[in-house]
Amino acid sequence: MLKKYGLIGYPLSHSFSKGYFTEKFKKEGIKNAAYETYPLEKISDFTTLLQNNPELVGLNVTIPYKEAIIPYLDELSEEAKKIGAVNTIKIINGKKIGYNSDVVGFEKSLIQHLKPTHNKALVLGTGGAAKAVWFVLEKLNIPYLKVSRTASENIIAYDTISIDLVKEYPLIINTTPLGMSPKLETKPDIPYQALTKNHFLYDLVYNPQTTLFLEMGQKMGATIQNGLPMLHGQAERSWELWNT
Numbered sequence: 620m621l622k623k624y625g626l627i628g629y630p631l632s633h634s635f636s637k638g639y640f641t642e643k644f645k646k647e648g649i650k651n652a653a654y655e656t657y658p659l660e661k662i663s664d665f666t667t668l669l670q671n672n673p674e675l676v677g678l679n680v681t682i683p684y685k686e687a688i689i690p691y692l693d694e695l696s697e698e699a700k701k702i703g704a705v706n707t708i709k710i711i712n713g714k715k716i717g718y719n720s721d722v723v724g725f726e727k728s729l730i731q732h733l734k735p736t737h738n739k740a741l742v743l744g745t746g747g748a749a750k751a752v753w754f755v756l757e758k759l760n761i762p763y764l765k766v767s768r769t770a771s772e773n774i775i776a777y778d779t780i781s782i783d784l785v786k787e788y789p790l791i792i793n794t795t796p797l798g799m800s801p802k803l804e805t806k807p808d809i810p811y812q813a814l815t816k817n818h819f820l821y822d823l824v825y826n827p828q829t830t831l832f833l834e835m836g837q838k839m840g841a842t843i844q845n846g847l848p849m850l851h852g853q854a855e856r857s858w859e860l861w862n863t
Contacts, residue, residue: 623674624654624861627665627688628681631658635825635847636679639854662687669710677861678708679854682796685747692717702754704747707857718860721751724852729755729821732842737790737819741766743807744795745774748823752792764788766807777808785813791836793822798830806831816840825850 626636640654657668662684680688685704694716699705705717740763742752756763770776797805820836825846833843
């Protein structure tokens with residue numbers, strides 16, 4: 620019997636997952652499995668998607684539904700509950716269980732380049748992906764500041780990021796879609812001239828491989844990392860969750 624997996628989000632023109640899993644199935648000789656993209660214009664279309672695809676056993680969730688999907692699920696893992704965002708759904712006999720595999724992907728790829736000097740972080744963006752980043756930073760005991768377009772409780776606005784602040788926070792993580800194809804000319808609004816070789820810039824965007832955000836950091840001698848290793852890590856973790 621065919622087992623169907625897939626990705627929900629909107630839009631999905633930038634999707635990495637279909638190519639990754641199709642290649643994985645071929646390479647590892649996994650039969651009777653298919654991975655498709657399911658662009659949902661609104662989250663309420665999720666119910667119809669499941670009705671029309673009874674073979675679905677696993678889904679990944681991307682922008683903008685990592686938080687909006689939660690009310691449609693029957694159960695959440697402890698991690699997903701704490702984070703408040705889901706990017707992996709396991710379906711067993713109609714029961715929908717939400718997990719967050721972003722955590723595993725992000726942590727593994729972050730610690731590869733992390734130095735003791737990267738001891739304070741600025742997290743750009745406050746969406747579903749940012750929540751997984753906050754969770755990992757807390758786990759690693761790295762204090763962080765949340766940055767958004769408008770300031771609110773515990774969140775600072777971009778226009779308050781000074782040169783001194785950038786010097787004080789050597790780890791800068793972009794969780795926004797700024798710089799993602801096709802909007803290659805966009806980047807988070809921070810004082811890039813304050814970056815040094817002691818900084819580490821991590822961008823969750825993976826297409827293009829070097830966003831303008833990373834490019835600006837690289838010019839100043841900073842360590843840079845795109846979101847591709849995180850994606851590989853979360854994809855493999857999703858596969859484990861679906862098959863255990």
